[in-house]
Amino acid sequence: MKQWNAYKERVLDRVRLCCEKNVWPFDYDRFLIWLGNFTDNTDSPSMDELVALYLLDRLVVRTTATAIAGYSRLIVNELRQAFIKEGILPKEISINELKKQLRTYPGSLGINFTPVTFEGDQGDSGPSLYRRLHPIYRTDATFKKEPKAIIYVDDCLGTGNQFDTFLKKVNPVELYPNSAIFYCPLIAYKATLERLRTEQPDITILPVEIIDEDVFPFSENEYGTVISQHLGVSISQLEEHYLKMFYEYCGAQGFSDYWSGYGGICMPIIFEWGCPNNIPGILHMDRSGKIESWQQLFLRRS
Numbered sequence: 001m002k003q004w005n006a007y008k009e010r011v012l013d014r015v016r017l018c019c020e021k022n023v024w025p026f027d028y029d030r031f032l033i034w035l036g037n038f039t040d041n042t043d044s045p046s047m048d049e050l051v052a053l054y055l056l057d058r059l060v061v062r063t064t065a066t067a068i069a070g071y072s073r074l075i076v077n078e079l080r081q082a083f084i085k086e087g088i089l090p091k092e093i094s095i096n097e098l099k100k101q102l103r104t105y106p107g108s109l110g111i112n113f114t115p116v117t118f119e120g121d122q123g124d125s126g127p128s129l130y131r132r133l134h135p136i137y138r139t140d141a142t143f144k145k146e147p148k149a150i151i152y153v154d155d156c157l158g159t160g161n162q163f164d165t166f167l168k169k170v171n172p173v174e175l176y177p178n179s180a181i182f183y184c185p186l187i188a189y190k191a192t193l194e195r196l197r198t199e200q201p202d203i204t205i206l207p208v209e210i211i212d213e214d215v216f217p218f219s220e221n222e223y224g225t226v227i228s229q230h231l232g233v234s235i236s237q238l239e240e241h242y243l244k245m246f247y248e249y250c251g252a253q254g255f256s257d258y259w260s261g262y263g264g265i266c267m268p269i270i271f272e273w274g275c276p277n278n279i280p281g282i283l284h285m286d287r288s289g290k291i292e293s294w295q296q297l298f299l300r301r302s
Helices: 002-020 028-033 047-057 064-085 095-104 128-133 161-172 190-199 222-231 237-248 253-258
Strands: 060-062 111-115 149-157 178-188 203-205 208-210 269-271
Touching: 002 028, 002 047, 002 222, 028 047, 028 128, 047 222, 064 128, 064 178, 095 269, 111 128, 128 149, 149 161, 149 190, 149 269, 161 253, 178 190, 190 203, 190 208, 222 237
Parallel strands: 060 269, 111 149, 149 178, 178 203, 178 208
Antiparallel strands: none
């Protein structure tokens, strides 16, 4: 079909440009190799390849540089205002002085950034991001007494199940009764964010970025509707076919819960350091029980 060929060309042009301009920190060839899993040597893309192209078209990529810039903005705006309101910082502190102290000796301010992780477990989401924030925060800082503020860093708030588990196991509000507790994920799903803000009034939740269903590939949204009309395939048909692809390309029962992303939300978020478990599973599947020559696209974590 002509429109499918045109769509493939447009998606690949976008991916190539993003890679060449280093908007996406990936090699363009890896996308071509991954798409090779779905080609059938015909003139037009197969339905499998069309779904794969659609998922690439809906990708949201965030790099280390964008994370650092985002947290820097959060610190000098929402967090700084909250610190002053809570009496954690003096009103007269300048933005430059705040940034300097966080880079050199945050203990002097009593402000402790720390990753969301569990005791005895290095985790893979909060720590992966936290290690990359050293240009704006001294990540090896130590505190001799309980900080005035504890800011938990995480890369993605999807279903919120991981953070719910963290609160049950760690319970920072009780663990640090004299500290103001903040939770600052890099990206937060709006519906989950609203739920947590209602359920956890003692924790201030300030994400760097908020997303909603508009970015989800199989949710009814304006962009998806335009694309599906152009292709002559509805969003529901794309989703239905993607679900069928599990049996064609995977088939492993242990992976079935992750085919549509953990919690079934299919959040198309990719980080430079790896993928959250909410993304469509086909984007990070490292082996196929059906195809011996399967080529992986993204790593889960690095």
